[in-house]
Amino acid sequence: MLRVVEFFGFLYNVPHFSKGGDPTSNLRIGIGHDTHRLGPGQVLRLGGVDVPHDRSLIGHSDADVLLHALIDAILGAVALGDIGQIFPNTDEKNADRDSVEMLQKVMSQIDELGYRIVNIDCIVFAERPQLAPHTLEIRNRLCGILSVAVEAVSLKAKTGESVGPIGNEQAISAQAVALLEKVS
Numbered sequence: 001m002l003r004v005v006e007f008f009g010f011l012y013n014v015p016h017f018s019k020g021g022d023p024t025s026n027l028r029i030g031i032g033h034d035t036h037r038l039g040p041g042q043v044l045r046l047g048g049v050d051v052p053h054d055r056s057l058i059g060h061s062d063a064d065v066l067l068h069a070l071i072d073a074i075l076g077a078v079a080l081g082d083i084g085q086i087f088p089n090t091d092e093k094n095a096d097r098d099s100v101e102m103l104q105k106v107m108s109q110i111d112e113l114g115y116r117i118v119n120i121d122c123i124v125f126a127e128r129p130q131l132a133p134h135t136l137e138i139r140n141r142l143c144g145i146l147s148v149a150v151e152a153v154s155l156k157a158k159t160g161e162s163v164g165p166i167g168n169e170q171a172i173s174a175q176a177v178a179l180l181e182k183v184s
């Protein structure tokens, strides 16, 4: 049976929306990936935190590559499209937009649909800077937005081993996995 769901103005035919493939499970998992180019600047916006650096990420919005991957993971878990559909980069409203605000909007929609985050796991791929000194601040920022304990927010960092667009500091990528549970 298909259920029609309206999400940010789009209509989706979602089969057995309240449950996953296993009708006894209320759990849904999603994956997200994003890449942004590096350009002139003095700060990296990662996970809603300004990390000091000698370059910045370039994009239509604030280019927060980690939050964009996370938003896609959350949307993927409930099979409701991707960030580009909801916040298109052709829309002037999204120019320099704060990705924290985008994530907050998605979370309030997820909440309305009766879902909560169980946990997330994320990886940032960056040759520089070293992210270890900033990961706890980013995790604390994310757990506040996601309404979960900090233990439910995992953040890891990998370099590009000095090869390819990551290793040559042309870009930074991020991946995220989100587990959601239907609670109402």
Ligand SMILES: [Zn+2]
Pocket (backbone or CB within 6 Å): 034, 035, 036, 059, 063, 064, 065, 068
């Ligand atoms: Zn992006």
